[in-house]
Amino acid sequence: MRQLGELEAEIMYRLWTWGRPATARDVLTDINKQRPLAYSTVKTVADILYNKGMLKRHKEGRAWVYTPTCTRQEYTASQMHEALGSNPDPAGTLVSFLDQITPEEANALRSALRAAKRRSDA
Known part of the structure; x- marks a missing residue:
């Protein structure tokens, strides 16, 4: 597994800490408490993590819900x-x-x- 980039790590650490599946919007809401970031940026990085095999996902309504594939x-x-x-x-x-x-x-x-x-x- 290759080392995570800065935003990849932020997303993964939140998901690991929360211990529950989450949407890109959930992650964005938490990140925006510290700094402004666009939804599309978080969504793109979550998709990259999915394509790298770090996240799995399933649809709930129109949103993807992400879960880490490892601890x-x-x-x-x-x-x-x-x-x-x-x-x-x-x-x-x-x-x-x-x-x-x-x-x-x-x-x-x-x-x-x-x-x-x-x-x-x-």
Whole structure:
């Protein structure tokens, strides 16, 4: 999965946060609380996200209703995997990453590794 552009990310983050399907108009209404944007812009970017496979959609009346095809966690994991896969020294990259994370993030990583080990042992 390729990295999202600025408006693509704004749309996806709203849909992930809301946890419910939404129309381009719903997204526009929320974005317009912070900055003005045209409906056609949001609609076009939602259609691009649909064509990229990031959103699925169905019709309700005359409007398309959009739903993410992956969770925010799955998207982030794919970005991390892509970054590691494109690096000639993935171990060095991981060490550098570990040098930058907080103790809380390190604990979350340990928990995730234990959970993954339990799944693989099952």
